[in-house]
Amino acid sequence: MANDAGSWSNGQSPFGISYKSCPPQQDTGRGLTAESREFGRRACAMSKNLLNNLMKQAQQMQEQVKKLQAEAGNKTVEASSGGGMVTVVANGRQEVLSIRIDRSVVDPNDVEMLQDLVSAAVNEALRKSQELMKEEMGRLTAGMGLPPGLL
Numbered sequence: 001m002a003n004d005a006g007s008w009s010n011g012q013s014p015f016g017i018s019y020k021s022c023p024p025q026q027d028t029g030r031g032l033t034a035e036s037r038e039f040g041r042r043a044c045a046m047s048k049n050l051l052n053n054l055m056k057q058a059q060q061m062q063e064q065v066k067k068l069q070a071e072a073g074n075k076t077v078e079a080s081s082g083g084g085m086v087t088v089v090a091n092g093r094q095e096v097l098s099i100r101i102d103r104s105v106v107d108p109n110d111v112e113m114l115q116d117l118v119s120a121a122v123n124e125a126l127r128k129s130q131e132l133m134k135e136e137m138g139r140l141t142a143g144m145g146l147p148p149g150l151l
Contacts, residue, residue: 065140068140069092072133072136074091074092075091075092075132076091077089077091077128077129079122079124079125079127081117081120081124082102082105082117082121085101085102085117086102086105086118086120086121088118088121088122088125089125090125090126090128091129092129092136094126094129096125096126099118099121101117101118
C-alpha cells in the first residue's frame with residue numbers, strides 16, 4: 001500500500017470515497033504505528049466503496065427486473081385442451097386474456113366435461129406463462145453467477 005500513497009494523498013481513495021471519514025484506529029496498547037492506522041482507514045474506505053457498489057448493482061438489478069416484468073407482461077402464451085376445442089391465452093403476468101370454446105363441445109347434458117376442458121386449458125396456459133417468466137429471469141441473471149431460481 002505504501003507504493004500507491006500518491007493516489008490516496010488527497011484524502012480520497014482511488015474509488016472516490018473519503019477515507020478520512022472512517023474512524024481513526026485507536027491505539028489499544030498494541031503499539032499501532034501510524035502506517036497501521038492509515039492502513040485501517042484505507043481498508044474502511046474500500047469496504048464502504050464495496051458496499052456502495054453492491055447497492056448500485058442491486059438498484060440496477062431491481063430496475064432490470066421491473067423492465068423485464070413489464071415486457072413479459074406484454075407477451076402471451078396459448079394452451080388448449082380437448083384437441084383444440086378449448087383454447088386459453090394468458091400473458092406473462094399470469095392473467096387469462098381470452099378463452100375460446102368450440103361450439104361442438106358445448107353440451108348442456110355434459111357440463112362437467114366442458115368444465116374439465118376449461119380448467120385443463122387454463123392451468124396449462126398459466127404453467128406456460130410461469131415458464132415464460134422463469135426463462136426471461138434466467139436470461140437476466142445469466143452470467144451473474146447467481147444460483148438458479150434466486151430471483
